[in-house]
Amino acid sequence: MRNVIPTRPVAISEHGALDQTAFWRRVHGLRAALASQPAQRVALVCEDSGWFAAGMLALAQTGRICVVPQAPQAGSITASGAHVGAVLTDRPGEFTEFTTLAIGDAPPAGDATASLPDDDVCIECYTSGSSGMPKCVLKAFGQLRREVAALEQQWGEQLGDALVLGTIPHYHLYGTLVRVLWPLLAGRTFVTHTCVQAAELRRWAAQHRCVIVSSPAFLQRIAAPAELPPAAQVAAVFSSGAPLADPFAERLQRDWGHAPIEIYGSTETGGVAWRVWSGSAERPYWRLLPGVQTELREEPAGMRLWVKSGFTWQSGWMATGDLARRHDDGRLVLLGRADDVVKLEDKRVSLSEMRTRLMAHAWVENVRLLLLAGPRRSIGAVVILNAAGRRQLAANGKLPTSRELRNWLRRSYEPVLLPRKWRFPEALPDNDMGKIEHANLQQLFARRA
Amino acid sequence: MNNLIEELKQLIITSLDLEDVTPADIDPQAPLFGDGLGLDSIDALELGVAVQKKYHVKLDASSADTRQHFHSVANLAKFIESQRST
Incomplete structure (x- = not known):
């Protein structure tokens, strides 16, 4: 991906745009502030996605482990068992039991050169484990960068210069990746806050052609597609986190003119495959993302899907939680969770x-x-x-x-x-x-x- | 006998960890298995163990009567009573 500074603003909020120069000066300012901070493991909790992005880059560039808690609350840091030395946040008042680094206090510094973190530094994120305890997943910056490259290869042209908005929080890895890092690395502008109402999407789309990064939690609650921005103003809608129920996918395509691009994957594996509504007969079939290899391995419950790509958490083959089969043309059919079959x-x-x-x-x-x-x-x-x-x-x-x-x-x-x-x-x-x-x-x- | 019937209902509920079932929901005459209370073969085993432990009665697994004894709460009470008097 490009290392030259794109011309579009990095981010935009109701208060105005954050241009490239201002953004990178933020990153450098945070790096300077971190220099006097001994903590190696720093939790990153920001309301503003622009600060979140700057914080993540600054932590990664200074060799810290950037811990992203499952929820932006102090209790979530404690519950995850992540032992952090400090919290980098734009809401310091809420993390009084921790050493806090107030993110807005760091004066912008340095030149505006865009320098990305090394590929091997880690982002530590949490996902709900099957046991109910938060499970820690380490992601190297290179893994995130390669996943962004795969997304850009697949949809870059379709998105063009669209503004990136999301209904999912940036602290979920899918949100971090698709709503923040992808636009940042590809030179698109993202909106700095999570849109929780359809009206917010409409307001942004009235001024810009946009990409909506969403999930079934939002899309399935939209009472009528008319609540969404006009389809002509929308370059793409992404949905991940869970499968989108068929009637919703069909209705959005029929009544709104846009079927969401559903991405199948997990925090551990990263993105694996995708599908778009194109009739119920085509519904079961998922296409692999660029650079993803799959293998089916036999187990008592059936054939389990294994994945290998440049963005899985562990290198080499990684087991998914799902059973699958391969269609004649190479597309995947997901057959449910491997732990679906129980013995009683x-x-x-x-x-x-x-x-x-x-x-x-x-x-x-x-x-x-x-x-x-x-x-x-x-x-x-x-x-x-x-x-x-x-x-x-x-x-x-x-x-x-x-x-x-x-x-x-x-x-x-x-x-x-x-x-x-x-x-x-x-x-x-x-x-x-x-x-x-x-x-x-x-x-x-x-x-x- | 009525006390025993109530006691047995309670024993069934607790030993089999039946949710939402109160003693009043168990008809002493209704079959415990199948259509009635809907107990299954594992429940039968566990209930057998619980009854033997609590009432010190002996169940002969090979006895064709066992099925009859466990048909309903009323039958079970009759069986326990008969064992006690011998």
Whole structure:
């Protein structure tokens, strides 16, 4: 990617533009301020994405480990178990229990030369592990840079000089990469704050052609595509974090004229593959991102997808959490989580298959199934009832409702495999990426309901 | 006998970790397995262990009667009573 200074501003906010010179002087100023700071591990917590980018580069350039907590709160730094020596932040008042470096205080310094960090310095980020404990993932700057290059190769031309806006926070690695580093390295301008309302997208798009970096959490909550900016003003929409449900992808394409580009990947592997709505028959097929190799390895549950690219966390082949098969033309078909198949009392059962059966019941709107530990391992069912189901629940109570669903499943399954615990919340607990977290589901079973 | 029936209902709920089920939900005459309470074969094993431990009765696994004894709470109570009196 270019090392010359592009002419467009690095970032823009309601208060004005941050041009290249001002941005790099910020980075140099922060480097100077960090020189007197002994901490090797520094948490980076910024509200403003422009400062976040400057902070990340300054930390990386001074050989520090840039720790990006899962959420921008002091509690999140503590909970992650990341032992940090200091916090670099634009909100110093909120991190009083830490040594703080107030980011706005560093006077801009140095010349405006764009110098990028070495490829081997680390960004430490956190992702929700399957155990429910935050899992630490180390990313070298080179891995991020190579992933950005792959994105630019695939979509650079389509994006042109579009303004980059996002509904996902920049502290998620996907946000860091797509909303901040990609525009920074490719010379596009990004908006410095996370847009939480569709109206904000419309306001920016009224003045600029734009790229919207989003997730199912946002896209699936848009009541009508008319709330989004006019399609002609949008160069592309990216969605990641979880699969976008088919009806939403179809509706956006039909009623708005733009299907989001969905990216499949994880914090550990980086981006792996992508798809765009082009009819339901094409829906299962994912194309690999440039530079990504895949392999399928046999396991008791099925063929697990392994990935190798310049942007995986570990070098060499890395296991994903998913089962997959390869279509004749090389595209991938994802077949669900490898941990979807569980063994209960020596019998194997696929949770996604059981979920499909439950979804077919007239009272059911949505379902998540999970394996519960305990003296007797069993399946827990989190069921979102539809209007008819909720009426039943209100009229007859929980036991008759769960019994009905159990008996429904009993037509297809042996009794020992049936869910033993049932929860009927109003909505599934999803996080701000629209992902239903395993830990949040587990929590529903922590006490009796 | 009624006390025993109530005690057994409670034993079933606690030893099998049944959620949402109260003693009142268990009909003493209704089958414990299949359509009724919906217990499964692992529950049967665990309930057998719990009953033997609590009431010091002996279950002969090979006995064709065992199935009958565990058919319902009422049958189970009758069985325990008969063992106690011998």
